[in-house]
Amino acid sequence: MKRLTWQAWVALALVFSLLAGCSNASSYVSDHYPLVDIQGKGxxxxxxxxxxxxxxxxxxxxxxDKEKPEEVSKESKDSMFLAYSDKIIQVQQDPADSANSLVEVxxxxxxxxxxxxxxxxxxxxASLLHSLFGGTGGSWMxxxxxxxxxxxxxxDSKTKTQAYESSKKDTPATKSGTGFFSSKGKAKTEITDKSDTPKSSGTWSTKSYSKKSDGSSPTFKTKIPKTKKSFGSFKRRR
Structure with missing residues (x-):
């Protein structure tokens, strides 16, 4: 097996260092931070x-640091821009929480x-914007x-923080000791237990209901099984 010369080793080390230093800011953002919205398409x-x-x-x-921009705006706590040959990245303060940042790629x-x-x-x-967007004499403007x-x-912009707060309002409230179990049919079974301590027995009732189209509470009717009476006479064989 032929050994590599020192020049070859230096060249390989340079290639690896360049590859390690090359990183795409867009990929880094999508890999490390949650997506909260998309405007437009394609x-x-x-x-x-x-x-x-x-x-x-x-x-x-x-x-x-992940991808060197062609130009970066001056430092600001409210909004900063990073310009690249294929994208514009704006970093802005989250309007819902000043401790957070929004990254728009x-x-x-x-x-x-x-x-x-x-x-x-x-x-x-302006010179950079003209070179990125094309046109001269301010035609891109x-x-x-x-x-x-x-x-x-x-x-109408919403951040992850706002969406989380909204989702908490939609969480249904539950009470201890009561609940309903419903099957695929129209019958509904109700369990009632007013105490917080589990009991070995309880009250079960099976009810049917008719749904009203006006949005008012349904009317419940208790179903009682029907029985038939038998008539006839019996003879004893001798």
């Missing part, structure tokens, strides 16, 4: 992730057609009338 889309207990500057630096098509151009130029240089300034600017 090549004209934006994905929003929630970073809990981490402020905007810390999150922006973390992403820049947008395609260039989405950023160009949705973001307010003047707003973007407040964070990134045809979207200047747009008001979009990031996911947090949407009036």
């Amino acid at each position: 090549q004209d889309s934006s994905k929003i992730y929630l970073v809990e207990d981490q402020d905007v500057p810390t999150t922006a630096k973390e992403l820049a 947008s395609t260039l098509t989405y950023a160009k057609s949705h973001y307010n151009s003047s707003f973007l130029e407040g964070y990134l240089t 045809s979207n200047g009338t747009n008001t979009y300034r990031g996911f947090s600017s949407l009036p």
